[in-house]
Amino acid sequence: MALVVRDLGRLEYGRALAQQEDCLAARIADQIPDQLFLVEHDPVYTLGRGADAAELCGADVRLGVPAFRVSRGGGVTFHGPGQLVAYPIIKLGRAGRDVHRYMRQLEEVIIRTCADFGVAAERRAGATGVWVGEAKIASIGVGVRRWVTFHGLALNISTDLSFFRAIVPCRMPALEMTSMAELVAEAPTLPQAGATLSTRFRELFEGTTPAEVAA
């Protein structure tokens, strides 16, 4: 079944989450095909189920930024303007019921997208996410319900990184985050990055080569 890319534009976290939940239920019931949500959030901190709220360091209160605890893996992270967030709602088929492999695939999509904009990014063994040198450029936190994925990834294009410094991101106190804007002269716009990411996503998950994907 073909993947549907849904660009939610700029949408507050809670409302995007409600849309995810609706789509997730519909995908589980096979009412709709696989979806890829692309969205840019207003500033928000999120925590995985197992995350330690102390790693927020009270930033939500001090900075007036809302915080949500949601059904995904991983620790505390920040979403905000200038960050490309993608939520693939896809059914892991019989052959693909391996959540770790799914996350490796997400990393690959991000790595290819970064390369398209001149950023040499890589994965790091034992640390899910995408890295440029010592700094992290993209985070991954996934939820799975009845073998359908939700939540997903966040790639810093021109994110305000100071919001990460206010917390303990991804359970790593010494973690430095980076963004495309820090690494290349001309960072892409969010729509540009989104278009590229969805092309790369289709490529990997649907097996289409770049030549076959429409512009």
Next chain:
Amino acid sequence: MPAQVTMPKLTDTMEEGTIVRWLKQVGDRVEVGDILAEIETDKADMELEASEAGVMQEIKVNEGDTAPVGAVIAVIGAERAAKARTREQPSPVQPVSNSVEEPTSPPEPQKAKPEAPVAKVEPPPGSKTGEAVLNRSRSPEAARQAERPAAGRETDTALRTRASKAAAPHGRVELSKMRLTIAKRMAEAKREVPHFYVTSEIDMGEAVRLRESLEATGMLVGGPVSVTHLIIKAVALALQRHPRVNAAWDDGAIVYSEAINIGIATAVEDGLLVPVLRGCEELSLADIASAARELNEKAKGGRFTSDEMLGATFSISNLGMLDVDEFSAVINPPQAAILAVGAIKERAVARAGQLAIARTMRVTLSCDHRVLNGVEGARFLEELKRLLENPVALVMG
């Protein structure tokens, strides 16, 4: 024969998983397909489904603990097990530190909203919203993080300003259906309805004292009676005595209603809703309080039925909680009037030639001049004032 639940292998390379959350507790009934727990492995959070029905008998691995793939994490028995514990079923929770417009609440000084509800508040599985963040305890890493030298770190104020700027609306925003409808109706009301306005300052000392006495009786079942509830009851009584105000304009005719249905203007995230308290002529103060509370809850959850939105014969709009002295509201056609309520404030008043301090509230009645004339509006307001200044009448049935 009890069934053992083992740590599933969610991936080829998985060797162990962490129980992040148990959704079933000892004693809970389990059906096939129910989600038993959320299991985290690496950065993925998986829901473990029950493959057998029964009753949860034993949980062997607690939340936050890790177990190897294949280890027994729980036991589900065929029938009765330990006594079931009751769990709280909360309503959908909104993010704690977001500033959300409060729906109508008593026009008394508002305390700052307390942070973070109790532990153990969990949305039911598959619920719509994420959960508010709990507890503010500091872990060692977090403490170390906080102690990093201030030099090179942004001040909280700067970040706070950027956060709120970023969350502010920007660019061209198309209106949602709700806002479009409100926009049309407001424009129509201002264009078509000849508004006039009558203002009154009401001494709320007795009303506030009455509210406090009612609370002290300890007899209030279901929740406290607020000053807003007193106002609604007073409006209902005043409308009964001045039925010309409980009317609607209908294209050259005036329709008088037996029923008194009061619309309560309520701010919601995306605009304004005016849910209706129906049949106020038959409701006691306690009834009104509980019905209003229910409407307020529904407003927060966006869960109104169309029944609850139609048929108002009069409306109340309250900005008292925002410290407003007074304001004039726009009538909701085809209603004849709307009451705008300001804050209760301590003001200097003159009594028998002497200066005194009283807690007063200013209300403004907007009237449709095709239906009402000045005297009728003024008499209604005078009645309202009399009832609120002698509020014991509000408690009688």
